[in-house]
Amino acid sequence: MAVLKKQGIELAGIHVLIGFSQGDMKRRVCEGVPPAQIAEEKSRRFSDLLGIPVEAPDLSREFLEVLRNPRHGYGRNINPCIDCKIFMMRKARERMEALNADFVFTGEVLGQRPMSQNRDALRTVERESGLAGRLLRPLSARLLPPTEAEQKGLVDRAKLLDIQGRSRKRQLELAPLLGVTGYGAPAGGCALTDENFAKRYLDRTGYPGPEPPGPEDMFLMSMGRHLRISPRTLLVVGRNLCENEYLESVWARGPLATTPDHPGPTVLIIGDPDEADLEAAASVTARYSDGKGMPSVKVIVSGGGVAREFDAAPAGDGDLDRWRI
């Protein structure tokens, strides 16, 4: 943005929220901030920071379809990076058309990410988003074919850059010269690239329930301990106060297991538990409570049509190792 602003070009922004920023997921779980509020805050923050109008639509539900069936496949974990970029660029194209603007540009750098920012991937994203010839990458433009905006003289190609590769050195050197401050650390932060998150997602989608997982299920996958105790039943164990509170508020319909006589976790039971599953859930709840050294612990399971009380022996290490995802 700073590179183009310097050329006196009028800009508008879009920050597409697909729902997998680990920072945003943590805020949802630990601070109870709903996605709509996160989107509103981002729009305001980026607009202030950049001095241009920035829209930040929450498209997490729509993006789940991309995640389920990525045409270009997944990266190392369940990150469908090329399809994700196509999705985002389509949204940018729609904004461009709505504003009657001339082109779309991104801060992508050739070769910065092996899967989604190599030459072929950049071309694929441009073509499949309907932006052929109209997608400018100012930081690497001089290494790429000229776009229509450059050919028409709307942008001075000579003042664009030729950065490539994984290092951020040149961008960081350039930032103060262009007056760019307040940017985030160049860390990943997308849950879809996280190995543990991927395992939970694959487990969840490998044992289909009545409905495919929605955006709130994704928040659930980002927190707690997950234990697959049977093909029918999954447990999510809160690890601290904020995770327990999140389970008790957002997943109040339950069933939830707790230990009334000892400090302990709130445990969400997902699926269609039979008697053996409920007993296993009680033993896991007992194990993660302060009563774990006792021969048995009182566990209440309630919600979701279940109202039961168990005197449960805390689960052993072998069971936990077998069940943990």
Ligand code: SF4
């Ligand atoms: S890392 Fe995540 S947000 Fe980034 S392109 Fe890949 S899937 Fe999309």
